[in-house]
Amino acid sequence: MNDANHDLPIDDSTVQGAPTAAGPAHDRIPIDTFREPHEPAVRAASTIGMWLVVLSGPALWIGHFFVVYLAAEASCAADRTRQMSFIGTDGVTALVVAATVVAVLLAIAGGFLARARAARPGAPDMYRIGALLSWLSSFAILLVGVPIMVLPVCG
Amino acid sequence: MTQHDTDRGDVPPDHRGADDDNDWVNDPSTPLARELETSAELNALWDDKPGLWGKLTAVQNDAIGVRMLLTGFFFLLLGGSLDSFVMRLQLARPDSELIGPGLYSELFTNHGSVTMFLVILPIFEGFAILLLPTILGSREMPFPRLGAFAYWTFLMGGLLYYSSALFQAVPNAGWFAYTPLSGPIFSPDLNLDFWVLGLGTAEVGAIAGAVEIIIAVLKLRAPGMSLTRMPLFAWAMLVFGFMVLFAFTPLIVGSLLLELERGFGFHFFTPGEGGSSLLWQHLFWIFGHPEVYIQFLPATGVISMVLPAMVRRRIAGYNWMVAAMIGIGVLSFGLWAHHMFTVGLPTIVLAFFASASMVIAIPAAVQIFSWVATIWDGRVQWKTPFLFVVGFLSTFVVGGITGVMVAAVPFDEQAHDSYFVVGHLHYVLIGGVALPMFAGIYYWFPKFTGRMMSERLGKWNFWLLFAGIHVTFFPMHIVGLLGMPRRIYTYPADSGWAIYNLISSLGVLLILPGLGLFIVNVYRSYRYGRRAGPNPWGAGTLEWALPSPPAQHSWTVPPIVHSSSPLWDQDDLHSGTERQEKLVNAMGKWPLKWRAVLVVGTGDGEPEEIFRVADTSVWPLITALGTVGIFASELLKFRLGAVAGAALITFAVIMWNRPNPPAMTEEEELDFEAEHGVPVRASGSIVIARWALGIALLFLSIAFGSFVLAYFYLRIENPVWPPTDVADPSIPTAVFVVALMVAAALSAAYGRRALLAGRRGIVAGLAAAGVAGMAAGGVLAYDLWTLSFGSSDHSYGSIFHALAGFALVVLFIAFVMSATTLYDAIRGQFTPRRFSPVDNTVRMWIGASVIITGTILVLYASPYLMR
DSSP states (O other): OOGGGGGSOTTOSSOOOOOOTTSOSTTOEEOOOOSSSOOOOEEOOOOHHHHHHHTHHHHHHHHHHHHHHHHHHHHHHHHHTTOOOSSHHHHHHHHHHHHHHHHHHHHHHHHHHHHHHHHSTTOOTHHHHHHHHHHHHHHHHHHHHGGGGTSOSOO | OOHHHHOOSOOOOOOOSOOTTSSEEOOTTSOOOOOOTTHHHHHHHHSOOSHHHHHHHOOOHHHHHHHHHHHHHHHIIIIIIIHHHHHHHHHTSTTOOSSOHHHHHHHHHHHHHIIIIIIHHHHHHHHHHHHHHHHHTOSSOSOHHHHHHHHHHHHHHHHHHHGGGTTTOOOOSTTTTOTTTTSTTTOOSSHHHHHHHHHHHHHHHHHHHHHHHHHHHHHSOOTTOOGGGSOHHHHHHHHHHHHHHHHHHHHHHHHHHHHHHHHHOOOSSOGGGTOOHHHHHHHHHHHHHHHHHHHHHHHHHHHHHHHHHHHTSOOTTHHHHHHHHHHHHHHGGGOGGGGOTTSOOOHHHHHHHHHHHHHTHHHHHHHHHHHHHHHHHSOOOOOHHHHHHHHHHHHHHHHHHHHHHHHSHHHHHHHTTBHHHHHHHHIIIIIIIIHHHHHHHHHHHHHHHSBOOOHHHHHHHHHHHHHHHHHHHHHHHHHHHTTOBSSOSOOOGGGSOHHHHHHHHHHHHHHHHHHHHHHHHHHHHHHHOOEEOSOTTOOOSGGGGSOSSOOTTSOSSOOOOOSSSHHHHOSOTTOSOHHHHHHHHHHTSTTOOSSEEEEEOTTTOOEEEEEEOOOOOSHHHHHHHHHHHHHHHHHHTOHHHHHHHHHHHHHHHHHHTOOOOOSSOHHHHHHHHHHHSSOEETTOOSHHHHHHHHHHHHHHHHHHHHHHHHHHHHHHHOSSSSOTTSOOOOHHHHHHHHHHHHHHHHHHHHHHHHHHTTOSOHHHHHHHHHHHHHHHHHHHHHHHHTOSSOTTSSHHHHHHHHHHHHHHHHHHHHHHHHHHHHHHHHTTOOOSSSOHHHHHHHHHHHHHHHHHHHHHIIIIIHHHHOO
């Protein structure tokens, strides 16, 4: 993750072109040009760090969902076909509770992280979107996990 | 705070330059795109060739986009309207014998399949391919030939599917083709093969279009258009593209398994042989439910463009809208089993899916409130596009709320497979998807024809459709709650359902003239409509700065963007920093008089590269012919034909990707780069090629993931795995194959390093990679050939052969790619500046190694690990 990216005035209304050779050297990587002198051809700032923060909530949701779903499905299918289950239905209950608590907390933390990033001067608006996504995801994870408190696993 | 947060003041007032007597509709207050004396030359450069040959080789985005729209609409008339009309005639009266149960089954299967696969997808991909370059301030889609291929496969897949009618073998097992009904025992005839193979071809087209759309939105934008300055339609299509990749790929894998079961004696879905009929339902619905949102999201994108223009206010809560679109896209992948609430899933699994199905209402509601707030804040022009927007809002909300109802498991157990669900889904799909399509067509028609559509006919069109929809589909909710099941061809007179069915059938008599008026309106307006200026609606997004219709290259001088509604917020579309202005003006002039397209950074929209986009070619058509050839041969059980089709595809794809001689020398490129600070790639992009390969690898990974899920699903269903008389897989073979793949990837990477460092070694590296890869394939194939069990012995043998076969196909792709690159390397085509194919070959070998290693772990190691 390239932290320097977040200092770029990406969505600032003051339009700023790509920095020249004299501009801040740390936030842009020279591209492959093989003739000197190397003029300020720049590779775009990597957005991977930004995407990781913005999409952390949805990723947690989908990760949590598939973990709890596959665990329940596998455990109940093992019961039905009389196989040894990895964790058993009690294990599924414990797993769902633990995974839900962890994922909700992580999603909330992701939301605060995104908000902190959005508050930096010149930060892209994508971080605000990331914070919204994290709040939505934390609630959605909670809603998926809560039924384990009242319902049996395999029924 | 960014500009569009702080600057929510009044947008320019209505300066409509024409009244009803004046045959020229335009808002003269908005800025226009700059034209140069080179415009005509650029237009000719970007145009397709004339004549029939020109039509066959066309790749230009306007041509492909319009073709997709027209083809989608053609299938809508066939499968959307004709079928439903006959079905409603049959159901209008109880005990009706107008058509028999056989034809009725064919009609409802056809109606569902055609509208879901052949209507909505090509129409929205058509919208995107037609509109995105103009909206984003670019000149073309990134892969015009891929767009053409997507179109041809859609068309041929649709025709292949529809040719079933000629053979009196129309698919008849429902649009979801549930096994075992769709399996070889209960559907031995060709009907279901037409379903699998015709729609399979169209699915390939959907994925090809999605790849092109994703990269267009992420990389081909105007300078300054950061992600949060993108129009919401682009956001919607971006999410759509990823959803198509993640949803259609499992369906293609599922369809492949079904055809292997139907045509080759494999067992995936036959319980007696270790299969599971529920596996098909999972594979189908993990596509099928996201599919609903795949159709809905582009519609919300269209609404988010039309509505602000019609009320002259920028959208309220842009960030919330984007978050809602991404949220819907992700959440929609956790809903699929709500179609399976009654099949006997574990209790807690029902709860997981019910929760997810309800929670998706939150982002959907965010969108609704955002639109309502925008209307509230604005001043409405009651033109036809806005009528359709209001029709959408009111109808979709009803469909959404009944959706939350059926998300509740106890309610669904009552309403499942009843007409309540039919009412619900038509409110969602007609209200939420079809009405926005009409809104979009009325809205953008003037842009691409230079003529306004008739308001008078438009209003009749809307009210007939709107009234017809509600008269037809509202009674279905009631008759469903009264107990009428879906997919029955008739019902007894004493059921109490007759009056509701009669009302529904009468509603169709309003819908059909509504559709007819639409066709009349399109035709008449195209011929005689009032002239449209650049911006007849006074809208704020970039496409309205171009002449109507726009030139083939859209933008002579690419715009420089400072806002999400540039036409409302900027006095001039081409002013920015000195560097930006110099660059965009240079794009309009020599030395870039070839098909030059600007690539920008994903996040900030700053120029990253200028590359030469592909021009007209017949090879996409040939590739599509090869694709449909494989599928058609399978229909005829003419297996040699399938081999010929595969050979044709391989050859055509190689020819399609043969590089043109670069339009500039490396020195000229470097001079431009030195002057403007942006690399020029007249021989083809490096950035875009990397993205394309990345997405291709994502596609292969999703396919691999689907196979793996199928493998473990079958594993869990079978207590004894492998079956008792089958030996465990050979570990030495596994280790050997993985080692060879690692060697292939390392050799290719070595070759790339040598090339970039200016040393010899590229030929040796690629040659070694090819040899090692081929050896890995040979070992795997030999092991497969000498196994003690066959593909049709048991589900273990079936999934073993299917997954290993998939791995061999991945290896074959890497090998062909590597061999063509090797050929060019021997001819000395690559330099440290022009090395994109080498780059991609290396990445392909790495990707293939990962997938093969994963395959080996699943097939050879997991039986030992899961005792």
